[in-house]
Amino acid sequence: MFRFAAVLLMLVAPSLLLIENSGQIGVKNMKDPKCPPRKKNFAALTGHICQRSCERRSCSKQRNCVCDGDCGLSCIPxxxxxxWPVMIENxxxxxxxxxxxxxxxxxxxxxxRFIMHNGQDVAMSRCQGDGKWSFTAPCEDSLNLSSVCKPPPEIENGFHESGPYKVGKTVTYECNYGYQLEGASTLLCQENExxxxxxPxxxxxxxxxxxxxxHATLVAVHKPEHPVGTVIYYLCNKDFYLxxxxxVVCLENGSWSQLPHCxxxxxxxxxxxxxxxNGRKLWINEIPAGLVHHGExxxxFCRSQNKTCSFEAESQCFDGVLKTPDCYDEPTYLQYHLFPKRVVSEIPAC
Structure with a gap:
């Protein structure tokens, strides 16, 4: 009886802020500061379907922001x-x-005569945000119970697969977002238990x-190191195109996402x-400073082979360089001043 009371107290204590006398959910969007952050891949390992997180954003009017165990702060109706009732074998x-x-x-x-793999014969299961009861180890015949290892150690800022931990079974550790694993990621339960x-x-x-x-300015960055998820901003100097x-974001591998260019x-x-x-036929002095932006x-205008008409040849600006088409011939000073109507851009189009 005392063991059951202790187990119940440990399981219920983190949820006291969430449960009122009637068992209903508490005040809308009242976030529990003691709620653990959502574990990465927790749902895949346990089958628990985590609801929408409300750690950084509010829930809809039809849901409350409450703690849902290892799913963290979640939007629950x-x-x-x-x-209920629930039937469990043995x-x-x-x-x-x-x-x-x-x-x-x-x-x-x-x-x-039946016990669980952790040696207990009593366990508590919690009603989760996905409308299912949390997993408890199955009850097996103590006479036929396979050799097992003790539950592997819990690690800070990480987690491992759930049991049972039979001899020959492996468990895999993973780290939470923003953390990197050091040591063996997979542990084997050996014959010596x-x-x-x-x-790790x-x-x-x-x-x-x-x-x-x-040609860029880094906005308000003064720290020597930046945790995963940090966002920084670059601003190009005047007259430069981003x-x-x-x-730019700090990625999980410790590198920055793709950098821009100015x-x-x-x-x-x-x-x-x-x-x-820009769709207009202009003299160079009609274009501000005679410059065009990157990407424009x-x-x-180029002359035809028989020199009687002109055709268009396109070129694109790339980082300060606008290549002149091979077919273009710059008119001479005399051609431009003495025979302006014969300038290539002024003769009829082909």
């Missing part, structure tokens, strides 16, 4: 309940409270100081001929 089930709503507990007691390796550790991953980019995203404007090489820019296109 009021009045959520789990199935065990009896009994409600620990008067209801079977979210956060309530069910006691699972093994039949005589000991684990093959010591538990999880260390925070940081990105080093972000690199400088030519090629890429201004937003591209220079391009001078137009044609001086005595009109060009087509300019159409030059």
């Amino acid at each position: 009021p009045g959520l309940s789990c199935p 065990a009896e089930t009994q409600m620990a409270q008067e209801s079977n709503t979210f956060g309530d507990f069910m006691r699972v007691t093994c039949h005589p 000991e684990w093959s390796h010591a538990a 550790t999880c260390h925070p991953v940081n990105c080093s100081q972000p690199p400088n980019i030519a 090629d890429g995203s201004e937003r 591209r220079a404007r391009c001078p137009i090489s044609a001086q005595r001929s009109r060009v087509i820019y 296109t300019v159409k030059f």
Whole structure:
């Protein structure tokens, strides 16, 4: 009886802020500061379907922000309940409270001669946010129970697969977001009922100081190291074009996401001929400073082989360079001043 009371107290204590006298969910969007962060891949390992997280954003009007165990702060509908009664092989089930709503507990007691792999014959199961009872180890015949290892150590900022931990079975450790595993990620339960390796550790991953980019300013960055998920911003200097995203993120591998470039404007090489820019036929002095932005296109005029008509040849500005088409010939000073109507851009189109 005392052991059961202790188990119940340990399981119920983290949820006291979430359960009122009726077993219903508490005040809407009241976040529990003691709630653990959501474990990575927790649902895949346990079958528990985590609901939408409300750690950083609010729930809809139809849901409350409450702690859902290892799923962390989650959006749960009021009045959520789990199935009852529940039949478990080789065990009896009994409600620990008067209801079977979210956060309530069910006691699972093994039949005589049956025990769980951790050596207990009583366990508590909690009504989760997915409307299902949490997993408890099955009750097996103590006479036929396979050799097992003790539960592998819990690690800070990480987690491992759930049991049973039979001889020959392996368990895999993973780290939470922003942390990197150091040590053996997989442990084997050996015949001597000991684990093959010591538990690994999880260390925070940081990105080093972000690199400088030519013709750019790094916005308000003063720290020597930056944790995973840190966002920094680059701003290009005046008259430079941002090629890429201004937003750069510290990734889980400790590197920064793809950096942008600040591209220079391009001078137009044609001086005595009109060009087509932004859909308009313009002399160079009609284009501000005679420069176009990175990525923009300019159409030059070229003479046909028989010199009687002109056609367009397009070129694109790339980081300060606007290549003049091979077919373009710059008119001479005399051609431009003495015979302006014969300039290539002024003769009829082919």
